Amino acid sequence: MRPFLALFLALAFVNPAAAADASAPAKELLEIMVGSASDAGGDSDYFSEDRLNRLFSDDFAKLYRAAWKKQESDENGGYLLGYDPITMAQDGCPIKDLSIETLDDQGGWLPVIARFKAFYCFSDDNKDKVEIRQFIMVPKGDGWVIDDIQSVVNNRVEGSVKANLEELSK
Template sequence: MKSMFLAALLVLFAAPAFAADPTVPVQEVINVASGNWAAANATDDDVFSDDRLKRLFSVDFANAYRAASKHPAFDPPEGETTGSPFDYDPIAGGQDGCNFENIRIEDDGDGQVTALFNNRQCFGDDPAYKEDRVLIFHMKTENGRQVIDDIYPVENGNSSSSIKDDLKTIAAQ
């Protein structure tokens, strides 16, 4: 009886630990973006769909995205008033790219997860095309789950402007 009680406690406390894995939302974002750039059978999924904004991103990030989407980079489809505020793919880092290769997701601790992948290799043999795209995801806990609060692309070895700050700048226009 005592061992069953201990086992039940272990299950109760282990479940939140697994649910709080900060790499899970990052993995989904990278998988969606990777699918959009696949060489064969590419998808057309929105990394920042309403469902993903609710499940994977912090309330602050989601609000920044929704406010910025009122200033779409391109004319939205007939009857719609919002659209993507970006004129490029902020995960892939451009308007052009290749399929994602050598994807790695690393929990750096202290609320940071790093995603690394190569998505320029199809451009040629220049050494710059062999370098990884690096994104640092700042995570936080909201409602008992890990969510993405911001994304920092790394350029030339340094963290560049935050995507959430870019969204807030777009929304302020």
Template structure:
């Protein structure tokens, strides 16, 4: 009897260890964005690369991004037909910013993951520059893995326009 109970507990523990972590895709997105704002050592890595859209985002989000990318924010080099639909960094929340500091990723449960970080502190001493940038990620299970279905920036204490809805609006132009 003890061996059956032990075996059952071992199987349960192993299954729990392999349970999908809803923070994992959010952590990768935030780490890539933070790397792009790392001052002199900044990378130029696309948060919304084809690889990441396939691995980290839902099929619906990826579709919205691909459709919106047919309406790039900037003129494209000769021969290219798609580009970033954003004229700003939607993770950092602007065209200008500072190194990401004090990054925290919190699993709020029910498919909601919150990312908080500071990325305006190099602008000066104004208290607004000391506030966290807050993003609420909606994460869901799709094809057995956790993926980001939408991102909601929080502004003035309220979640603002959904990035997926923004992409759909750009695509509808």
């Protein structure tokens, strides 16, 4: 009986962030991406105030707000990034073949990998091209939040939303 009690107590005091679904914030954004890329369109505000507070790290949200403030002071108006932060393009096809995978802990952060086809309707050259996005998840409170969205090409990070926000906030 004691081994079961020890196991129960160990599970009862597991770090809540470790027990939470680390991919949940990324999945919410990916649902928005799928909806906004569909023929019907949909909600495409990845960075609403509610989502900034719930789905993103404090550091990411701070950079986003600083970049937006800088853009407003430059009177540029319009979209902050000029592209969809997940497809990393201005235009695309309805998303297909979406898959999501949470990888192992990388020493305080978790990568959530999304694979999808977004440009197959443009040409035969793109019909089998798979886009890879890496969501950098960090613990916050009792769950996980997004600290960056990165484009991965040939196993290398080729683009970072957070780096773009840093540049825009200067």
